[in-house]
């Protein structure tokens with residue numbers, strides 16, 4: 001079976017989780033080639049196994065090189081292992097109350113490595129993953145590497161997910177659209193948003209002499225205006241990266257793009273460097289339900 005057919009078959013099983021991004025009506029898989037709404041808006045399954053559900057052309061600032069670097073760092077280094085373990089633990093702790101599948105949607109998934117790594121650690125039965133990003137480059141890379149989550153190119157402001165379709169919304173180091181997150185979150189579902197902590201990639205910032213630290217007060221306040229904040233989990237870890245990984249890390253980090261290239265070259269010359277991960281995981285729900293079991297391991 002081709003990748004395209006596998007995706008069409010899987011999407012057919014969960015087609016009620018989707019809606020047309022143009023007219024919001026229900027979607028159906030027609031002969032395993034197209035995903036079509038009741039008003040005939042048609043989106044084709046690509047041969048790499050993803051669906052492009054964008055309704056307009058978008059130019060993303062993130063190119064192939066950035067996504068390749070990001071994929072190698074997330075998959076091959078252990079830099080984000082604690083983050084993946086912690087989020088998977090939060091998902092695994094939740095009582096599975098419904099007979100239906102639990103949809104884990106990563107919104108702003110880039111090249112998909114965070115979502116795949118988290119799903120690999122999920123022990124919940126009936127978990128199904130969906131990764132959405134506005135960048136076609138990112139989604140093609142995700143679909144080429146990972147078969148099972150459903151990969152969609154789409155705009156988070158007009159998400160192709162149906163009302164209340166998601167048990168878990170992941171939003172990792174990526175902009176949010178809370179109005180849409182609220183619409184697609186199931187009653188009692190969790191929004192899991194990851195933001196940088198004060199020491200995130202501290203060594204890179206020090207190299208670039210950036211004194212400003214991340215402060216998340218505004219981000220947390222905004223989150224609280226939309227969701228019931230249940231818990232904030234801080235993940236801190238320091239790992240040693242060897243030279244090729246250091247180069248990848250610099251490539252995937254936007255703060256280096258406009259920086260002093262001489263400083264960056266010097267950073268590249270290190271055989272190895274300790275790199276600090278400091279992330280805050282905000283866990284929220286729609287105010288109606290409170291059967292949350294804490295996520296701290």
Ligand SMILES: [Zn+2]
Pocket residue numbers: 020021022023024025037038039040041
């Ligand atoms: Zn439509």
